[in-house]
Structure formats: structure tokens, C-alpha cells
Amino acid sequence: xxxxxxxxxxxxxxxxxxxxxxxxxxxxxxxxxxxxxxxxxxxxxxxxxxxxxxxxxxxxxxxxxxxxxxxxxxxxxxxxxxxxxxxxxxxxxxxxxxxxxxxxxxxxxxxxxxxxxxxxxxxxxxxxxxxxxxxxxxxxxxxxxxxxxxxxxxxxxxxxxxxxxxxxxxxxxxxxxxxxxxxxxxxxxxx
Numbered sequence: 001x002x003x004x005x006x007x008x009x010x011x012x013x014x015x016x017x018x019x020x021x022x023x024x025x026x027x028x029x030x031x032x033x034x035x036x037x038x039x040x041x042x043x044x045x046x047x048x049x050x051x052x053x054x055x056x057x058x059x060x061x062x063x064x065x066x067x068x069x070x071x072x073x074x075x076x077x078x079x080x081x082x083x084x085x086x087x088x089x090x091x092x093x094x095x096x097x098x099x100x101x102x103x104x105x106x107x108x109x110x111x112x113x114x115x116x117x118x119x120x121x122x123x124x125x126x127x128x129x130x131x132x133x134x135x136x137x138x139x140x141x142x143x144x145x146x147x148x149x150x151x152x153x154x155x156x157x158x159x160x161x162x163x164x165x166x167x168x169x170x171x172x173x174x175x176x177x178x179x180x181x182x183x184x185x186x187x188x189x190x191x
Contacts (some may be wrong), residue, residue, distance in 0.1 A: 008034035015039040060087040075118040153186035
């Protein structure tokens with residue numbers, strides 16, 4: 001049986017993480033060329049290294065990853081990539097998960113793992129929203145602190161009666177849009 005060209009793809013989410021483990025596994029698997037992305041989230045679909053790997057993956061080649069989540073985090077994105085590659089007669093192999101899209105078991109396992117990963121991300125998102133709602137209920141502010149407090153907003157309103165937005169924003173050392181957004185927030189809270 002002839003051997004096919006193996007193309008590796010590796011990714012880490014932050015610049016502090018290292019690609020060494022993935023690159024070693026891909027080399028050990030026999031990848032003749034490896035593309036990578038460093039400091040790029042799997043939720044980002046447009047990654048330079050992934051683009052190059054997908055372009056290099058021609059009919060009869062094998063795209064090898066350390067884990068499926070290196071390709072993408074969402075089921076939809078992973079399914080799109082896998083479907084596109086299968087349509088071009090490109091095999092996909094995940095080393096640590098023992099998934100090979102050329103086998104029936106591999107395709108089934110891929111769909112099950114991808115669905116579970118998406119389920120886990122949805123649970124995390126749900127817990128995060130619940131935690132934020134609980135924090136708001138306790139009176140905690142979520143997100144960036146307001147640029148102008150109530151006293152500064154009242155002062156800004158008084159200044160705006162006789163001066164331009166540019167002048168007032170310069171006096172309060174905030175951007176004009178920030179000034180107007182905070183004044184609107186303050187006025188709606190005061191009504």
C-alpha cells in the first residue's frame with residue numbers, strides 16, 4: 001500500500017504556550033510538512049497556518065492534528081473543515097484521539113467528540129452567564145468600570161449647556177463618545 005503525504009497542523013491559544021509537544025507528535029507520525037498558529041484561539045476561523053495547511057492538503061494527502069480541538073472549537077466549524085477535506089479526498093487523523101476519517105468508526109467518533117466538546121462549551125457559557133447574573137444581583141458591576149461617575153456626569157451636563165462636546169470632553173479628559181455615552185446613561189438613570 002503506497003504511503004500518502006502527511007501534512008501536520010499545530011495550534012496553541014496563547015503566546016506563552018509551546019508547540020513542542022504537538023510538533024514532536026506530528027513529526028513522529030511522519031508529517032513531511034507542518035503548519036502552525038501560535039497565540040490564536042480555536043474559535044477564530046481565519047488562521048494563517050490553518051489556511052496554509054488546508055491549501056497544502058490535496059487529494060490523496062492526510063491532514064494530521066494532535067487533537068481535533070486544534071482545528072477548531074465549534075462543531076459547525078470542525079464539520080465544515082472535515083466535510084470540505086473529505087470532499088477533496090483528504091484524510092484527517094487526530095493522533096491522541098485515534099480518529100481517522102477514512103474509517104466508519106473514526107467518522108462516528110469524530111461526530112461524538114465534536115458534539116460533546118460543543119456541549120461542554122455551552123455549559124461553560126451558561127455557567128458564566130449565571131455567575132454574571134448572580135454578581136449583578138449582589139450589586140457587582142460587570143465589565144469595564146464607568147469612565148465618569150454621577151457627580152462628573154452632572155458637571156458635564158452643566159458644562160454642555162454653554163460649551164461644545166469637544167471642550168467638555170477635553171476638560172474631563174475622556175473621548176467625546178465616552179462623554180456622550182456616560183451622560184446618556186446618567187440621564188436615563190436619573191429619570
